[in-house]
Amino acid sequence: MNILLINHYAGSVEMGMEFRPYYFAREWCKMGHHVDIIAADYSHLRIKNPKVSKDFQSEEIDKITYHWVKAGEYKGNGVKRAFSMFRFVGKLWLRAGKIAKWYKPDVVITSSTYPLDTYAGQRIAGKSGARLIHEVHDMWPISPMEMGGMSRFHPFIVLMQLAENSFCRKSDCVVSLLPGAKAYFMAHGMKENKFVPIANGVVLSEWEERKPLPAGIKEQLDKMKESCGFLLCFFGSHTRSYAIEYLISAVKQFSPKEVGLVLVGDGVDKKRLQRMSEGSSNIWFLDPIPKASIPAFLEMADGIYIGAVRNRMLRFGICMNKLFDAMMSRKPILYAVEAPNNYIRKFHCGVSVLPEDTDALVGGIRKLVSMSVEERQEMGRRGKQAVLDHFTYDVLARKFECLFK
Numbered sequence: 001m002n003i004l005l006i007n008h009y010a011g012s013v014e015m016g017m018e019f020r021p022y023y024f025a026r027e028w029c030k031m032g033h034h035v036d037i038i039a040a041d042y043s044h045l046r047i048k049n050p051k052v053s054k055d056f057q058s059e060e061i062d063k064i065t066y067h068w069v070k071a072g073e074y075k076g077n078g079v080k081r082a083f084s085m086f087r088f089v090g091k092l093w094l095r096a097g098k099i100a101k102w103y104k105p106d107v108v109i110t111s112s113t114y115p116l117d118t119y120a121g122q123r124i125a126g127k128s129g130a131r132l133i134h135e136v137h138d139m140w141p142i143s144p145m146e147m148g149g150m151s152r153f154h155p156f157i158v159l160m161q162l163a164e165n166s167f168c169r170k171s172d173c174v175v176s177l178l179p180g181a182k183a184y185f186m187a188h189g190m191k192e193n194k195f196v197p198i199a200n201g202v203v204l205s206e207w208e209e210r211k212p213l214p215a216g217i218k219e220q221l222d223k224m225k226e227s228c229g230f231l232l233c234f235f236g237s238h239t240r241s242y243a244i245e246y247l248i249s250a251v252k253q254f255s256p257k258e259v260g261l262v263l264v265g266d267g268v269d270k271k272r273l274q275r276m277s278e279g280s281s282n283i284w285f286l287d288p289i290p291k292a293s294i295p296a297f298l299e300m301a302d303g304i305y306i307g308a309v310r311n312r313m314l315r316f317g318i319c320m321n322k323l324f325d326a327m328m329s330r331k332p333i334l335y336a337v338e339a340p341n342n343y344i345r346k347f348h349c350g351v352s353v354l355p356e357d358t359d360a361l362v363g364g365i366r367k368l369v370s371m372s373v374e375e376r377q378e379m380g381r382r383g384k385q386a387v388l389d390h391f392t393y394d395v396l397a398r399k400f401e402c403l404f405k
Contacts, residue, residue: 001404003028003035004105004130006121008071008088008112009046010039012061016047020137021111022064023203027397029063036103037064040071040088044081055091056102082156085114092120100128107404110167111135115160118167133403134167136176139316142184146312165189173403178317180340197317198400201391202324211292213300220286221262221300228260228282230369232334233301235294236322238267243307243336243356248276248283250361256282259365261305264289264297298329302376303350303368307336310355314339328387330380332371334364349383 003025010021025035041052050059052068059066071088074080092099108130110121118134125132141160144150150157168174168190176185179197186192213221225231232251238244244263251261260282263273270285277283289297298304304326308318318339326333327343333350335342336357344350351367353360368376389395 001033001106002104003033003107003109003404004099004103004124005035005037005109005111006039006092006117007037008040008085008114008117009043010037010066010111011043011046012064012066014048014061015050017045018043020200022061023201023393024397024400025064026062027394028401030394031397031401033401035064036067036105038067038069038092038099040084041068042071042073042084044074056095085112085116088112089116089120092117093123096120096123097127099124100130104128105130107131107133109133109135110171111137113138114140115163115167118163118171122166122170131172131404132170133173133175134171136174136178136181136185139178139181139184139313140164143313175400175403177319178341180315180317184316196399196403198396199319199391200321200324201393201396202328202387204392204394206292207295207328209292210295211290213293213296214289217286217289217293217297218300220284221297224260224262224284225300225302228256229258230302230365231260231262231300232303232305232365233298234261234263234265234305235297236265238263238265238270238273240269241309241311243309244269244273245276246336246356246358246361247305247307248273248280249358250365251283252277252280253358253362254282254365259369260284262286262301294325295329298326298331301329301331303332303334303365304329305334305336306344307334307355308339310338317341324387324391327383327391330377330384332368332376332379333383334361334368336361336364343386347382347386349379349386 005021007021009018011017012022028035042049050068055069056067069091071084074084105128108121108125110117141157165188168185168188174190174194175196175198182195262284264286266288306323333344335344335350335352336355338355344352351364353364
């Protein structure tokens with residue numbers, strides 16, 4: 001089959017985020033499909049953007065054919081970013097007939113963060129007789145309304161809402177990372193049988209080709225493990241969204257010999273969290289480590305913390321890449337997230353507690369500490385098996401492929 005995937009921000013391993021389009025496309029190529037990705041020449045998510053001299057300039061990356069469209073650079077979420085969206089979608093809409101002729105798609109997937117690309121996708125699919133799938137990454141326009149305080153009558157929001165209503169009515173399938181969003185999309189015109197939740201996942205090769213910890217880091221972790229009975233870890237950005245301050249408050253209630261906490265990463269809240277931890281000999285902060293060394297880091301832990309602040313948007317569900325990495329590590333997880341999809345409970349691979357609740361976290365830590373090593377190992381084994389069965393990109397790509405027919 002010829003698959004045409006439209007994603008404004010699509011990246012690759014070399015260019016950086018957004019990775020999901022690349023990982024799916026790579027798997028589909030392995031299955032024997034031909035995949036074309038149309039993406040913008042500039043994305044704020046990439047660490048490296050392509051050098052593009054003309055629209056639809058092509059480049060092959062790992063057997064995937066990328067076609068770059070000049071949409072313009074921008075900074076932040078201002079007017080220039082909005083113009084970049086309109087320019088990208090507009091060029092695709094105007095050239096829909098040519099795109100249908102050039103790439104001859106059997107399936108068109110519209111997959112940008114914002115819903116406007118559905119208009120171009122509908123036109124291309126109509127001219128080529130292709131099946132149309134819309135993939136929802138973020139909940140636009142409700143997210144900028146609820147999180148950013150934008151009015152439902154703002155012209156930008158009105159345009160986004162019209163586009164959302166359109167893909168709900170006209171797509172053959174609606175794929176979402178958030179399994180709790182089904183009723184919301186049905187309220188906007190989607191038929192019940194069109195909704196298919198497909199999560200993010202793990203790339204097995206990244207675990208098979210993992211790198212050792214940087215020099216000095218392993219020695220530090222060895223000393224930490226020697227000084228405490230149970231080493232809990234957090235990895236990722238140090239921001240308020242992960243409710244780390246509640247975790248620190250909970251760990252401070254344990255003696256250094258009982259429980260230790262190591263936090264790896266950086267972020268706007270790191271200095272505040274370090275000040276909060278002053279005087280505690282069982283809480284350590286380490287600098288960020290390469291992504292390829294994360295598996296080696298997680299193997300040093302006795303348990304892994306995954307948390308998030310309460311957020312109305314989480315009523316639709318949550319899909320955190322770090323959760324699947326944590327499950328893959330075969331370690332029990334201390335999970336403090338309030339969302340309808342709770343994989344920790346579903347697969348019995350950790351302890352689930354209320355978010356933003358120090359007492360609940362203390363109770364969760366005590367529960368993990370009181371378990372035998374064998375019980376914790378069994379929790380970890382169940383977590384890894386769940387990832388292998390449901391959340392690797394080859395498994396997810398096959399689930400997605402079923403929608404092509």
